Amino acid sequence: MRIQVTGRMEDRFGEVLDQKALDFLVALDGEFATRRVQVLDTRRARRARYAEGQLPGFLPETRAIREDPSWRVAPPAPGLLDRRVEITGPTDRKMTVNALNSGAKVWLADFEDATSPTWHNIVTGQLNLIDAIDRRIDFTAPSGKRYALGEETATIVVRPRGWHLAEKHIVVDGRPISASLVDFGLYFYHCAQRLIDAGRGPYFYLPKLESHLEARLWNDVFRFAQNYVGIPRGTIRATTLIETITAAFEMEEILYELREHSAGLNAGRWDYIFSVIKNFGNRDDFVLPDRAAVTMTVPFMRAYTESLVRTCHRRGAHAIGGMAAFIPSKEPAANRAALEKVRADKEREAGDGFDGSWVAHPGLVPVCRAAFDAVLGEWPNQVDRRREEVTVTADDLLAVDRTPGQVTYHGVRNNVAVALRYLDAWLAGTGAVAIFDLMEDAATAEIARCQIWQWIHHGTPLAGGGYVTADLVRSMMDEELAALRQDRSPADDDRLARAAGIFVDDALGEELPAFFTTDAYARHLAGPASPVS
Ligand SMILES: CC(=O)SCCNC(=O)CCNC(=O)[C@H](O)C(C)(C)COP(=O)(O)OP(=O)(O)OC[C@H]1O[C@@H](n2cnc3c(N)ncnc32)[C@H](O)[C@@H]1OP(=O)(O)O
Ligand SMILES: O=CC(=O)O
Numbered sequence: 444m445r446i447q448v449t450g451r452m453e454d455r456f457g458e459v460l461d462q463k464a465l466d467f468l469v470a471l472d473g474e475f476a477t478r479r480v481q482v483l484d485t486r487r488a489r490r491a492r493y494a495e496g497q498l499p500g501f502l503p504e505t506r507a508i509r510e511d512p513s514w515r516v517a518p519p520a521p522g523l524l525d526r527r528v529e530i531t532g533p534t535d536r537k538m539t540v541n542a543l544n545s546g547a548k549v550w551l552a553d554f555e556d557a558t559s560p561t562w563h564n565i566v567t568g569q570l571n572l573i574d575a576i577d578r579r580i581d582f583t584a585p586s587g588k589r590y591a592l593g594e595e596t597a598t599i600v601v602r603p604r605g606w607h608l609a610e611k612h613i614v615v616d617g618r619p620i621s622a623s624l625v626d627f628g629l630y631f632y633h634c635a636q637r638l639i640d641a642g643r644g645p646y647f648y649l650p651k652l653e654s655h656l657e658a659r660l661w662n663d664v665f666r667f668a669q670n671y672v673g674i675p676r677g678t679i680r681a682t683t684l685i686e687t688i689t690a691a692f693e694m695e696e697i698l699y700e701l702r703e704h705s706a707g708l709n710a711g712r713w714d715y716i717f718s719v720i721k722n723f724g725n726r727d728d729f730v731l732p733d734r735a736a737v738t739m740t741v742p743f744m745r746a747y748t749e750s751l752v753r754t755c756h757r758r759g760a761h762a763i764g765g766m767a768a769f770i771p772s773k774e775p776a777a778n779r780a781a782l783e784k785v786r787a788d789k790e791r792e793a794g795d796g797f798d799g800s801w802v803a804h805p806g807l808v809p810v811c812r813a814a815f816d817a818v819l820g821e822w823p824n825q826v827d828r829r830r831e832e833v834t835v836t837a838d839d840l841l842a843v844d845r846t847p848g849q850v851t852y853h854g855v856r857n858n859v860a861v862a863l864r865y866l867d868a869w870l871a872g873t874g875a876v877a878i879f880d881l882m883e884d885a886a887t888a889e890i891a892r893c894q895i896w897q898w899i900h901h902g903t904p905l906a907g908g909g910y911v912t913a914d915l916v917r918s919m920m921d922e923e924l925a926a927l928r929q930d931r932s933p934a935d936d937d938r939l940a941r942a943a944g945i946f947v948d949d950a951l952g953e954e955l956p957a958f959f960t961t962d963a964y965a966r967h968l969a970g971p972a973s974p975v976s
């Protein structure tokens with residue numbers, strides 16, 4: 444047999460991994476596995492060029508696409524006209540029900556940043572999506588709380604894992620298959636027709652793209668999939684996250700490649716910051732201050748979001764805002780402060796022309812809705828607001844050295860503390876967690892470990908004296924681990940040691956690995972003992 448499922452088959456997994464769905468995965472793999480490898484090679488080569496001092500720019504070979512004012516993306520599909528509030532989150536059963544009932548217009552069902560890609564999470568996530576669409580997901584929790592879908596639910600938009608990740612529990616001809624193709628393929632195969640019958644469609648968010656050629660690859664996947672099951676071209680819709688610095692130079696081209704399937708662009712701010720550090724970490728003029736100082740209004744971030752809105756609206760596409768990391772707190776003063784910060788963030792986005800934005804928690808839906816209601820009123824979006832006055836140059840997008848702020852002892856310590864806590868949760872199977880009152884996920888954890896690497900690499904001075912050194916970071920790490928061990932049971936020691944090992948490999952080494960998730964997945968989550976107990 445060409446395809447083998449090596450992951451443990453739990454209750455009902457056969458419903459997701461039936462022979463016809465597996466045949467579809469084999470077909471996707473046969474068509475696209477080689478191109479995925481080429482994409483990853485191209486990424487490596489591009490990063491190597493940046494390491495030698497090259498900087499990205501707008502592509503001369505695609506100038507005609509940018510300068511042609513005539514083309515537009517497809518009009519919005521059913522359920523995607525009004526996207527003023529989108530809630531994101533993992534696809535476990537409880538959160539699936541809570542997100543769909545949250546009052547948000549869209550639910551981003553996340554297999555990427557918010558999910559630890561254990562085999563269990565991936566397959567049960569697919570099952571939960573099928574059950575949600577069939578409206579048979581209701582259940583009673585052990586606490587006695589009843590979870591049931593309401594009458595009106597959010598439109599589901601699935602975010603498959605990025606091209607860099609493999610799914611090692613499914614092998615084709617002895618090779619692990621692309622995780623993107625698994626998440627896309629299983630959802631599409633099982634749910635496309637169900638969604639069409641329910642008056643919506645198979646919709647996706649595309650993460651971590653680095654170029655328009657990656658968008659072309661996704662577009663070809665969509666064409667192939669639609670032909671395979673016999674549904675019209677253009678039934679699939681996809682919103683592309685602009686969350687890498689290289690994609691920011693190719694927004695027009697990405698919309699163009701996907702135009703028959705495009706549902707717009709999203710400003711994935713956290714991975715964007717990560718991408719800037721990752722690509723230019725070697726350069727003195729790209730050293731960023733404490734993470735808390737890298738706000739959405741610093742010049743390089745502002746250039747990126749202004750350009751995104753203008754580009755989308757010029758092409759008739761939705762521009763969707765990003766994630767404020769502040770989440771509700773049980774402590775009233777902290778809660779008020781968090782809501783106020785989210786309100787300011789969403790009001791700025793609505794004022795800038797975004798058509799909607801993301802929230803991480805149901806308690807934030809009303810804040811985001813109010814900010815967009817105030818600007819949109821009865822209109823479903825503001826795609827007609829062209830923002831023609833905006834001009835953004837390559838220098839603006841790369842103006843990282845104009846970011847005010849310092850590197851502080853507290854900022855370094857916070858990154859160490861967040862990275863260790865996040866990695867520990869990720870190893871235990873949870874991909875999004877509240878840490879020190881902020882939402883943390885794979886993208887924010889990447890920032891934490893990359894900043895540490897960058898600051899050590901440059902021997903960055905600390906405000907108040909001293910420098911960031913590997914010794915300083917190691918001593919902080921030891922203190923944090925000791926404090927965590929005190930709070931936990933000895934049974935957690937092995938997992939904490941593994942979390943520390945990932946941190947050392949990915950933040951303290953000579954080289955800066957492209958993603959912590961790839962190696963950490965292969966070493967810790969892909970074996971029989973995943974998640975790590
Ligand atoms: C960079 C990016 O990619 S951003 C997008 C990826 N990140 C995310 O999607 C993060 C999503 N958010 C979350 O996972 C969660 O909100 C967390 C982990 C940050 C906090 O979760 P908790 O600690 O459970 O928060 P809290 O206890 O306040 O939750 C209250 C209720 O809201 C539910 N809830 C919280 N967040 C969500 C969500 N995003 N979707 C659905 N339900 C949610 C909880 O399940 C809980 O339900 P219950 O009352 O039925 O038990
Ligand atoms: O996916 C979103 C991000 O900010 O990263």
Ligand SMILES: [Mg+2]
Nearest residue numbers: 556711714886
């Ligand atoms: Mg992201």
